[in-house]
Amino acid sequence: MPAPKTRSSLGRALDLKHGRIDLAHGSGGRAMAQLIEELFARHLDNPFLAQGDDGAVLPGADGRLVMATDSHVISPLFFPGGDIGSLSVHGTLNDLAVMGARPLWLSAAFILEEGFPLADLARIVESMGEASRVAGVPIVTGDTKVVERGKGDGVFITTTGVGSLPPDRDVSGRHARPGDVVLISGTLGDHGMAIMAARENLGFETPIVSDSAALHGLTEALFASGARVHTLRDPTRGGLATTLNEITRQSGVGIVLDEAALPINPAVAAACEFLGLDPLYVANEGKLLAIVAPDDADAALAALRAHPLGARAARIGTVQADTHRFVQMTTTLGGRRIVDWLNGDQLPRIC
Amino acid sequence: MKYIDEFRDGALARKLGADIARAADPRRHYHFMEFCGGHTHAISRYGVADLLPANVRMIHGPGCPVCVLPIGRVDQAIRLALDHGVMLCTYGDCLRVPASDGLSLLKARARGADVRMVYSSADAVALARQHPDRQVVFFAIGFETTTPPTAVAIREAAALGLGNFSVLCCHVLTPPAMTAILEAPASAGGVPLDGFVGPAHVSTIIGSAPYAFCAERYGKPVVIAGFEPLDVMQAILMLIRQTNEGRAEVENEFVRAVSHEGNRKAQALVAEVFVRRPDFEWRGLGTIPDSALGLAPAYRAFDAEARFPVAYRSVADHKACECGAILRGVKRPQECRIFGTACTPENPVGSCMVSSEGACAAHYTYGRYKDA
Numbered sequence: 159m160p161a162p163k164t165r166s167s168l169g170r171a172l173d174l175k176h177g178r179i180d181l182a183h184g185s186g187g188r189a190m191a192q193l194i195e196e197l198f199a200r201h202l203d204n205p206f207l208a209q210g211d212d213g214a215v216l217p218g219a220d221g222r223l224v225m226a227t228d229s230h231v232i233s234p235l236f237f238p239g240g241d242i243g244s245l246s247v248h249g250t251l252n253d254l255a256v257m258g259a260r261p262l263w264l265s266a267a268f269i270l271e272e273g274f275p276l277a278d279l280a281r282i283v284e285s286m287g288e289a290s291r292v293a294g295v296p297i298v299t300g301d302t303k304v305v306e307r308g309k310g311d312g313v314f315i316t317t318t319g320v321g322s323l324p325p326d327r328d329v330s331g332r333h334a335r336p337g338d339v340v341l342i343s344g345t346l347g348d349h350g351m352a353i354m355a356a357r358e359n360l361g362f363e364t365p366i367v368s369d370s371a372a373l374h375g376l377t378e379a380l381f382a383s384g385a386r387v388h389t390l391r392d393p394t395r396g397g398l399a400t401t402l403n404e405i406t407r408q409s410g411v412g413i414v415l416d417e418a419a420l421p422i423n424p425a426v427a428a429a430c431e432f433l434g435l436d437p438l439y440v441a442n443e444g445k446l447l448a449i450v451a452p453d454d455a456d457a458a459l460a461a462l463r464a465h466p467l468g469a470r471a472a473r474i475g476t477v478q479a480d481t482h483r484f485v486q487m488t489t490t491l492g493g494r495r496i497v498d499w500l501n502g503d504q505l506p507r508i509c
Numbered sequence: 510m511k512y513i514d515e516f517r518d519g520a521l522a523r524k525l526g527a528d529i530a531r532a533a534d535p536r537r538h539y540h541f542m543e544f545c546g547g548h549t550h551a552i553s554r555y556g557v558a559d560l561l562p563a564n565v566r567m568i569h570g571p572g573c574p575v576c577v578l579p580i581g582r583v584d585q586a587i588r589l590a591l592d593h594g595v596m597l598c599t600y601g602d603c604l605r606v607p608a609s610d611g612l613s614l615l616k617a618r619a620r621g622a623d624v625r626m627v628y629s630s631a632d633a634v635a636l637a638r639q640h641p642d643r644q645v646v647f648f649a650i651g652f653e654t655t656t657p658p659t660a661v662a663i664r665e666a667a668a669l670g671l672g673n674f675s676v677l678c679c680h681v682l683t684p685p686a687m688t689a690i691l692e693a694p695a696s697a698g699g700v701p702l703d704g705f706v707g708p709a710h711v712s713t714i715i716g717s718a719p720y721a722f723c724a725e726r727y728g729k730p731v732v733i734a735g736f737e738p739l740d741v742m743q744a745i746l747m748l749i750r751q752t753n754e755g756r757a758e759v760e761n762e763f764v765r766a767v768s769h770e771g772n773r774k775a776q777a778l779v780a781e782v783f784v785r786r787p788d789f790e791w792r793g794l795g796t797i798p799d800s801a802l803g804l805a806p807a808y809r810a811f812d813a814e815a816r817f818p819v820a821y822r823s824v825a826d827h828k829a830c831e832c833g834a835i836l837r838g839v840k841r842p843q844e845c846r847i848f849g850t851a852c853t854p855e856n857p858v859g860s861c862m863v864s865s866e867g868a869c870a871a872h873y874t875y876g877r878y879k880d881a
Contacts, residue, residue: 358628418519427510482881491522491738493556495875501854 177276184304201287206298214298226253227318237356239368243285246315255374256390258329259321267301271310293372331408333388339455340475341448343468347440364425371444383461385454391447399438412480415487516737525742526560543706546573546866547736553875555738568838569868574651580824583608590622598633599648630662637674654710657775660782675813685800704748707733716771724757735763793836832859842869
């Protein structure tokens with residue numbers, strides 16, 4: 159929803175309907191101040207940001223802190239289920255959540271390309287504000303730069319987050335142990351296929367919607383169940399297969415997946431089939447991978463399923479001792495195969 | 510997913526596996542070649558080999574479009590992009606095929622070549638329309654399946670009078686390659702084959718009739734099969750039965766998509782736009798007569814080889830690379846000295862390690878735990 163024109167101390171209000179970013183918006187002068195006041199401050203409003211200084215003064219936090227950062231470049235900027243704004247909030251929140259942290263604050267840095275429509279920017283910033291409010295984590299400081307036309311791709315957003323880590327939590331990709339159980343919080347590949355369908359203008363009858371969501375509520379529910387959580391990850395780029403290969407390498411173990419147990423939306427499965435892609439390698443932006451002690455698997459699964467983001471959670475595999483650190487899968491057919499690292503981009507088959 | 514899950518059903522697979530085990534005569538060995546990379550991929554991805562008895566061995570054939578592409582053809586594409594400044598459009602699988610001088614199309618792109626990945630030949634025509642000031646070349650590879658879309662693109666370019674569009678035509682034909690495999694004498698590394706799992710998608714275009722020579726002239730059964738794992742298993746069972754009964758026929762397991770005569774419309778289109786090249790070099794199989802297509806005289810204006818001075822030069826494979834022997838079914842991927850060491854999907858030396866349909870990439874990606 160484009161914002162209405164607002165009265166401004168800086169002269170004529172920003173034209174949020176037809177206006178475009180120009181180099182002045184990044185030059186530190188009045189135009190930049192106006193952009194910050196009428197667009198960023200308006201949608202991201204909170205007391206820390208309202209301090210209006212070069213940095214935000216934050217209250218001290220006890221114990222250990224976790225810090226994570228994530229840059230977001232995506233085409234298209236708007237897609238079913240989200241946009242680069244909400245995605246940039248969720249991405250960093252999820253990096254904190256899978257460390258076991260409770261997110262506290264976010265920062266956001268924008269690189270804008272000259273000529274970028276202000277209406278689109280307003281939509282993106284509004285969506286960031288909404289995502290940050292829903293998550294309960296304010297964006298307390300930020301930065302904006304403008305690059306010449308042709309030197310950016312519309313808008314790039316980098317967010318950084320800080321969270322507090324409760325003393326009893328110690329999750330890491332290094333902590334998977336033979337016998338542990340592998341859980342996933344829901345269906346695989348929704349985000350990646352939503353992007354691909356939007357990018358390639360693939361008009362599937364059933365629209366595929368990105369799963370972009372903040373996961374810290376789900377991780378809190380998991381910890382509250384008392385389950386001994388060894389490893390948490392959000393399988394983004396490269397999908398579940400890539401994440402599992404990272405974990406087996408870090409922990410020095412193998413993992414065996416059960417293909418029949420993998421939750422996949424029928425529309426995503428069909429789109430992957432159609433394009434010759436494997437949903438195991440397709441990105442997610444709102445899924446939690448949890449590796450838990452075997453005795454706690456049932457409690458952990460129940461906790462995930464009781465949360466709105468984990469309704470389709472499933473037990474999908476087991477950690478085993480394996481000096482080769484292979485991720486393997488028992489196929490629906492009853493055979494066995496490796497689920498390997500992806501090599502470059504996933505490519506459709508020709509023949 | 511309807512019409513898909515039925516062909517990946519575990520219970521049916523176990524039953525078929527038991528049928529195959531019962532049908533296979535324990536006193537003999539069976540060597541069947543799945544010609545197509547699509548079948549190789551299905552066998553590896555679903556672990557079909559785990560469901561077969563030890564005396565039934567599948568040999569991975571050469572039906573993988575990028576695997577059979579000789580280095581010299583990729584060199585031509587790179588020269589077009591680097592030396593002649595064309596916008597080179599190609600299917601994604603071609604990008605990483607190793608060429609001369611340590612280059613590939615992907616590496617050429619990093620050196621400034623304008624190489625675009627397209628999903629279809631129509632995308633290449635669209636690029637030519639969008640960039641009238643640029644020469645756009647479509648690097649057309651693949652078997653009979655991808656040939657009709659190239660024909661459509663060329664006809665469209667002709668209809669639009671697109672003077673900036675041309676095709677580097679490397680389309681190849683399945684039956685001549687099967688002949689080359691059957692003709693290879695044992696001394697030259699030919700393998701004793703008991704039959705073929707026949708192509709799926711290729712056969713939807715050419716039909717089942719063109720494989721009759723395998724049965725009639727060489728006494729080898731062919732069972733055309735779909736690309737789903739149960740299709741492949743059913744075809745293997747049918748091949749075992751033919752072998753046991755001493756029959757050699759072309760049978761069609763893939764009746765839901767393949768007819769005897771194939772897709773006449775596509776065949777007519779291909780016949781209009783292309784002619785057979787007198788001979789063509791294949792990676793691993795050498796030069797095979799009448800095995801590839803070039804542009805028909807009426808469409809010669811769209812032939813990139815005629816438009817640009819990029820004559821084909823044959824280039825020998827890397828000395829240690831066994832792609833040739835692997836493509837002929839003489840060696841298994843894991844028998845190659847550089848498999849998994851110098852040659853991996855990240856840094857392929859040979860073309861069989863590039864495409865997911867290639868025998869080496871399929872074994873490396875899905876099956877190498879068995880070698881561990």
